[in-house]
Amino acid sequence: MSSVNDDKRSVLDHHGVPGSLLADLRVMAATGKLQGLRSVRYDFVTDWLESGLTAEETCRKLSVFNRAVILAVLEAHEEAYPWLSGCTFLEFGSGGRSEQVLGSDQDNGLLLHGAIDGDELEDAANDIVIALDGAGLPLCTGGVMVSNEQWRGGFDDWLERMTGWLSNPHERGPWQSGLILDFEPVYGPEEDAHRLRRHLWEYVRSKPVVIKILVEELTDYRLPLSLFGSFLTEKKGPWAGFLNIKNGVLAHLTNAVRILALKYNMPFTHTCDRVRALIEAGHFSGKHGEALLQAWEWLQGRRLTIGIACHERSVDPHNYLNPAELSASERGELKQCIQAVEKLVRLVQAGSGL
Secondary structure (H helix, E strand, O other), X not given: OOHHHHHHHHHHHHOOXXXXXXXXXXXXXXXXXXXXXXXXXXXXXXXXXXXXXXXXXXXXXXXXXXXXXXXXXXXXXXXXXXXXXXXXXXXXXXXHHOOOOOOOOOOEEEEOOOOOOHHHHHHHHHHHHHHHHHOOOOOOOOOOXXXXXXXXXXXXXXXXXXHHHHHOHHHOOOOOHHHXXXXXXXXXXXXXXXXXXXXXXXXXXXXXXXXXXXXXXXXXXXXXXXXXXXXXXXXXXXXXXXXXXXXXXXXXXXXXXXXHHHHOOOOOOOHHHHHHHHHHHOOOOHHHHHHHHHHHHHHHHHHHHHHHHXXXXXXXXXXXXXXXXXXXXXXXXXXXXXXXXXXHHHHHHOOOOO
């Protein structure tokens, strides 16, 4: 096993995943017995929350666990695809930010090193995403996975492709540009991945048009509260009467904070770390910053409890919440979350601090 992966294992141990668990994961991956990990995740998350951990702490620990699963799956595929150990597996989105909840899907890419047979690469990529799906990391409906050719390539390929996506939204898929700016190497050599991220972050800072495009992605934001303080929920379909707390609120907090953090060259990917750094640097008031941290904690906490409830009913996790089922105090908390995020989005859209 490479020293790089040895280093990665020590990092995972340091973040609270026992070495014995990693060993078990490797055996499970090698023997194709990862299906039971959905229940393992549920047990971990339930135990963490019942022990008093915050949503932030729980999401960080769950993200570390999921990375351990990814590492085990990639290592298991090294025997069939020895060249894999020289490549870097990238995790984007909530995984790259260490903000995963139960049901978080795959958002990944492969940074290639050296010449690899195209057919063999295709086979390996498909094998990997199927194995991860079997291990409880669902397939990405937007196609952000190594099985999609546009999510793998050499360093120069990645740099050209991603700067193109950032500068011309018509060149990218349905996902927001911000997804490609939050990524971490999970497996394999890390240097080029960090170098790629530095190039992209500097590209954003040095190109006002890119910042403008990122801000414009916030323009679809609609405050899910009426002028009279009632919640604006889905009007029809299976989620009529429900509010999507991820897409309707949390995603806008994540995206707005990312824009500010990139603009001011803050070396963080986690949304809460970015908010704390922005408070310390004085880019918005401490009171507003604390309201944003409380909003993130409340919303992610709800997503975690929704995921637990879904697992217990054997249904797919979702991000919908019915305000009518909340207590009066909970509805007040949700309104405070929405109002704090709304204020941040409007400040960023207006160019405040930019």
